[in-house]
Amino acid sequence: MERIFNFNAGPATLPLAVLEEAQSELLNFKGTGMSVMENSHRTKEYEAINSEAEALVKELLGVPENYRVLFLQGGASTQFAAVPMNLVSADSHADYILTGAWAEKAYKEASKFVKTNVIATTKEENYNRIPQADEIKVSQGPAYVHLCSNNTIFGTQWQSFPDLGDVSMVADMSSDIMSRRFDVSKFALIYAGAQKNLGPAGVTVVIIRKDLLEGIPSSIPTMLRYDIHAKNDSLFNTPPSFSVYMVNLVLRWLKNNGGLAAAEKRNAEKAALIYETIDLSKDFYKGHALKDSRSRMNITFRLPSEELEKTFAAEATKQGMIGLKGHRSVGGIRASVYNAMSLEGCMALTDFMKVFQSKNG
Numbered sequence: 001m002e003r004i005f006n007f008n009a010g011p012a013t014l015p016l017a018v019l020e021e022a023q024s025e026l027l028n029f030k031g032t033g034m035s036v037m038e039n040s041h042r043t044k045e046y047e048a049i050n051s052e053a054e055a056l057v058k059e060l061l062g063v064p065e066n067y068r069v070l071f072l073q074g075g076a077s078t079q080f081a082a083v084p085m086n087l088v089s090a091d092s093h094a095d096y097i098l099t100g101a102w103a104e105k106a107y108k109e110a111s112k113f114v115k116t117n118v119i120a121t122t123k124e125e126n127y128n129r130i131p132q133a134d135e136i137k138v139s140q141g142p143a144y145v146h147l148c149s150n151n152t153i154f155g156t157q158w159q160s161f162p163d164l165g166d167v168s169m170v171a172d173m174s175s176d177i178m179s180r181r182f183d184v185s186k187f188a189l190i191y192a193g194a195q196k197n198l199g200p201a202g203v204t205v206v207i208i209r210k211d212l213l214e215g216i217p218s219s220i221p222t223m224l225r226y227d228i229h230a231k232n233d234s235l236f237n238t239p240p241s242f243s244v245y246m247v248n249l250v251l252r253w254l255k256n257n258g259g260l261a262a263a264e265k266r267n268a269e270k271a272a273l274i275y276e277t278i279d280l281s282k283d284f285y286k287g288h289a290l291k292d293s294r295s296r297m298n299i300t301f302r303l304p305s306e307e308l309e310k311t312f313a314a315e316a317t318k319q320g321m322i323g324l325k326g327h328r329s330v331g332g333i334r335a336s337v338y339n340a341m342s343l344e345g346c347m348a349l350t351d352f353m354k355v356f357q358s359k360n361g
């Protein structure tokens with residue numbers, strides 16, 4: 001059977017080589033006579049997966065010594081609550097920058113548990129851009145400033161991260177982690193659900209500075225405590241072992257293909273190809289994001305009518321390109337081109353876009 005080009009926003013396409021490797025050892029993992037899924041998480045085989053995945057996250061991202069890498073459950077959405085619960089004390093508060101639907105959700109969830117401020121938002125412009133540095137007004141002494149590095153639904157991305165001095169930054173990097181290089185030490189905590197750039201759903205990566213593991217209030221539910229998970233090397237309770245195994249294979253694949261520098265280059269090339277097609281279409285295709293805020297992961301655009309957008313998605317599906325329908329809050333088309341989407345897939349899409357325009361423009 002032919003594989004299709006999967007432009008879904010998440011869960012998303014995975015590298016074929018990784019799927020084939022998982023398939024080849026599905027029934028008998030490393031001579032154990034069973035799959036990884038059936039293996040106890042207290043075996044040396046599983047512990048090797050867990051520690052290799054942790055080491056690869058550190059190596060690929062250049063995570064400094066004073067950070068821990070954790071593999072947790074509950075998706076990025078659970079982190080929306082865990083972050084404020086662990087990091088904000090009763091006499092403190094947290095600042096949020098709103099750049100899209102996920103940032104809003106993080107803010108709303110945190111507001112249930114701690115005092116929060118919105119210190120910048122581009123909601124008025126339907127989140128078509130990232131705020132400029134001078135629009136960000138950090139409050140007096142927040143526990144952290146939270147931002148979302150890539151806005152999956154609106155198709156915008158921080159091109160570089162703001163310099164907020166001594167203030168701790170926390171980032172939701174669910175939809176662009178491992179897609180480019182950045183300085184981890186700018187952040188106190190980073191979290192990312194795996195199902196976009198890292199592997200299948202079921203595991204969330206948390207990168208946390210070690211000093212934040214001290215003094216976590218005892219009232220927090222055990223499963224939400226970073227200190228408990230750190231002390232137990234992410235093996236406090238049964239981990240999502242198959243998901244962590246898949247993440248490990250994806251990380252190996254990234255490393256074998258040149259690491260983050262090479263991934264960044266591939267992603268820039270892929271996104272440029274599609275944006276160029278949008279820009280050269282004389283407004284047949286109209287990008288949602290302003291040019292200086294364009295995401296290299298999720299490319300959002302409109303066509304002259306909703307009717308044509310429907311036809312576009314339907315015809316693309318017929319030609320083996322699925323998942324292109326935009327999120328209802330932006331409408332139009334969204335092409336998600338995470339690490340595992342090939343240049344070939346992006347070329348198939350731009351070829352299709354050009355033909356579609358010539359027939360319907």
Ligand SMILES: *Cc1c(COP(=O)(O)O)cnc(C)c1O
Pocket residue numbers: 010074075076077078102148150151152172173174175193194196
């Ligand atoms: C997909 C996504 C989430 C939600 O992740 P879950 O793992 O489904 O909770 C959060 N933030 C961003 C930026 C996302 O893209």
